[in-house]
Amino acid sequence: MTAAKSTRIEPQDIGRVAETQSAETVNAYLSLGWIIVGTSSNHYSEHGYSFAYHLGWPRSLGEPKLPPDPMQSFLGGLKGTESPGEKAPWDD
Numbered sequence: 001m002t003a004a005k006s007t008r009i010e011p012q013d014i015g016r017v018a019e020t021q022s023a024e025t026v027n028a029y030l031s032l033g034w035i036i037v038g039t040s041s042n043h044y045s046e047h048g049y050s051f052a053y054h055l056g057w058p059r060s061l062g063e064p065k066l067p068p069d070p071m072q073s074f075l076g077g078l079k080g081t082e083s084p085g086e087k088a089p090w091d092d
Contacts, residue, residue: 009035014056016064026053027036028067 014037020026026036038054057064 002051002061009037009056013059015059016057018055018057019052020055021050021052025067029055032065032067033061034064 017037018029018034030036034055034057036053037056039052040054041048041049041051058066
């Protein structure tokens with residue numbers, strides 16, 4: 001295993017921020033060049049909590065690259081299944 005390279009990132013070096021609770025989604029962002037700038041957790045009941053990853057896109061990488069949105073892929077697969085002239089639920 002190689003040692004991770006550490007570079008100090010200042011807030012002004014971040015061009016865009018994102019947040020997710022999904023490990024799969026955070027890995028998709030990381031593969032595009034985003035960095036984890038923080039994490040948070042929320043204990044909202046005796047047995048319930050949530051965990052979030054906060055990501056930043058370094059300005060030095062130019063325009064932000066976004067991973068595909070799995071929900072858009074799902075909804076895109078549903079388009080065209082409605083009857084002609086019928087409005088799809090997501091068109092509201």
